[in-house]
Amino acid sequence: MTTEERREEVLQRLQEAAGPLSGTKLARQLGVSRQIIVGDISILRASGKQVYATPRGYVLPKERTEASELVTLVCKHSAEDMERELNAIVDNGGEVLDVLVEHSVYGPIRADLLLTSRRDVRAFLSKMAKCKANPLLVVTGGVHMHTVRVPDEGALQAIRQELAEAGILR
Secondary structure, three states: OOOHHHHHHHHHHHOOOOOOEOOHHHHHHOOOOOOHHHHHHHHHHHOOOOOOOOEEEEEOOOOOOOOEEEEEEEOOOHHHHHHHHHHHHHHHHOOEEEEEEOOOOOOEEEEEEEEOOOHHHHHHHHHHHHHHHOHHHHHHHEEEEEEEEOOOHHHHHHHHHHHHHOOOOO
């Protein structure tokens, strides 16, 4: 298999996957190292393909059949309140697409999350704990932003209300 054929195969597998695929799993399936897959993903992105890296693996954006809206929520809380914040969003029908902090030296730092359920939130927090990783909000005193996809205005209002009641929404 040529390099180009392998990259097309990576795209095909991501399109057919029911959920995220880890670099390790793709590497095993295609008989190459994980580093080769990481490089392939980088080249696919550079060529204009939308491939997201989530805590559970790589995914392609799904086609949306229903009307949805992207909103930015500005939040502030401690690391201990992450689960409460993320669950408030997904429990009310939102999808947490990313997190962004504005670092005083480095500028904007953004990471894809793509959390759509409590299961996703648990997996994300578990990976954070396992890796002993600090959340991005620690570099900005708790202030951060999320891009959230909501299906309708009702979902957005429910998310805003729950986050406001928790003292998280800014």
